[in-house]
Amino acid sequence: MPAGSTIRLLATARAEAAGHVWEVRVYAAGGGAPAVRLAYGSRIGDGDRRQRIDIPAQDRDCSLEVSSRHATPDGARGDDKLTILDDAPGRLDLGFSDPSRPTAHDNDVVLSFSLTEPMQRQG
Numbered sequence: 001m002p003a004g005s006t007i008r009l010l011a012t013a014r015a016e017a018a019g020h021v022w023e024v025r026v027y028a029a030g031g032g033a034p035a036v037r038l039a040y041g042s043r044i045g046d047g048d049r050r051q052r053i054d055i056p057a058q059d060r061d062c063s064l065e066v067s068s069r070h071a072t073p074d075g076a077r078g079d080d081k082l083t084i085l086d087d088a089p090g091r092l093d094l095g096f097s098d099p100s101r102p103t104a105h106d107n108d109v110v111l112s113f114s115l116t117e118p119m120q121r122q123g
Contacts, residue, residue: 001026001055001058001061001062001063001064001115002061002115002118003057003058003059003060003061003062003118004057004058004059004118005057005115005116005117005118006054006055006056006057006115006116007054007055007064007113007114007115007116008052008053008054008055008113008114008116009024009040009052009053009054009055009111009112009113010050010051010052010111010112010114011042011044011050011051011052011053011109011110011111011112012044012049012050012051012109012110012112013044013045013048013049013050013108013109013110014045014049014106014107014108014109015049017044017045017046017049017108017109018045018046018070018071018098018108019043019044019045019046019070019071020043020044020045020068020069020070020080020096020098020108020109021041021042021043021044021068021069021070021077022041022042022044022066022067022068022069022096022109022111023039023040023041023066023067023068024039024040024041024053024055024064024065024066024111025038025039025040025064025065026038026039026055026058026062026063026064027062027063027064027065028058028060028061028062029060029061029062029063030060030061034063037058037062038055038056040053040055044109045108045109057118064113066094066111067079067080068080068082068096068109068111070098070108078098078100080096080097080098080099080108080109081096081097081098081099082094082095082096083095083096083097083107085107085110090114090115090116090117091112091113091114091115092112092113092115093110093111093112093113094110094111094112094113095107095109095110096108096109096110096111097109
C-alpha cells in the first residue's frame with residue numbers, strides 16, 4: 001500500500017456459507033520490528049453476506065497481512081485455504097474456503113481490495 005493511497009475492501013460470502021472470520025492488519029513497510037498500525041476484522045457468513053471497509057491513507061508505505069478462519073467441529077477456528085482470484089494493478093481478489101469441505105474449491109469468502117492512487121500535493 002503506497003503512502004497516500006487508500007484501499008476499499010469489500011468482503012462477500014456465498015449465500016450458503018457458514019460463519020468465517022476474516023482479518024486484515026496494516027503494517028508500516030521497512031526496517032525494524034513491524035508494529036500493527038491498523039487492524040480490521042469481522043465475522044461473515046450465516047446470512048451476513050456483504051461488508052465494506054475503507055482503509056485510510058497512511059503517511060508511509062505499508063504492507064497488509066490477510067487471513068480468514070472457519071469454525072471446526074470442536075468449536076475452535078481453523079485456517080481457511082487461500083486462492084488468489086485476481087491480481088492486477090490496483091486490484092487484488094482473494095478467495096477463502098474451508099479446506100475440509102468436499103467443495104473447498106468454491107470460495108466461501110472473497111476479499112476484494114481496490115487501491116486508489118496517492119493524492120498529489122499541489123504546491
